[in-house]
Amino acid sequence: GQQVMQIPQYQHVQEGEDFTTYCNSSTTLSNIQWYKQRPGGHPVFLIQLVKSGEVKKQKRLTFQFGEAKKNSSLHITATQTTDVGTYFCAGHSGGYQKVTFGIGTKLQVIP
């Protein structure tokens, strides 16, 4: 079945430093989604990427979808303490099928 790998599992950064998490799927995806889960919270949808090579930005967050539609990255510029949480990528094969979550990258921001 489809597998979604994500690295790193943990990342500690000083406030103001940049952060990147990478996601790789074993199969070609219809789209990839990114979620953020705050400690003790539930996953919250951030964005969906659909097109090959797509790049989307949300303020300090930049999301990329690879040309082969098998990998993706999330980059945060100048992290803030409010960025703390676990960032999950989730691969979707389309239609009514499920998304498969990566293991997540837990981001700690040191003030």
Next chain:
Amino acid sequence: EPEVTQTPSHQVTQMGQEVILRCVPISNHLYFYWYRQILGQKVEFLVSFYNNEISEKSEIFDDQFSVERPDGSNFTLKIRSTKLEDSAMYFCASRGGGSGYTFGSGTRLTVV
């Protein structure tokens, strides 16, 4: 903003007992899901539900699990005979046509 509502927020049950976790998805969404997350681990797929039937299920979703959409608004997950390893946070999610998932706040199930 529309929300997915889950009840209860926390359920403690004796091993072997039946539990029903309840969810009210967003009203105009078509696809419904149950996921679970063991503490500190990734979000694992259990089952998807579309057009009033199960569309996909994982190997975790064995005969002890069942889902229902009894009245057009509620979406329930039943575990017939709970085991210790069923202890986890259970998330309900729904989505419309081409959007991402909206997750509920979860039910923390503790089996003792």
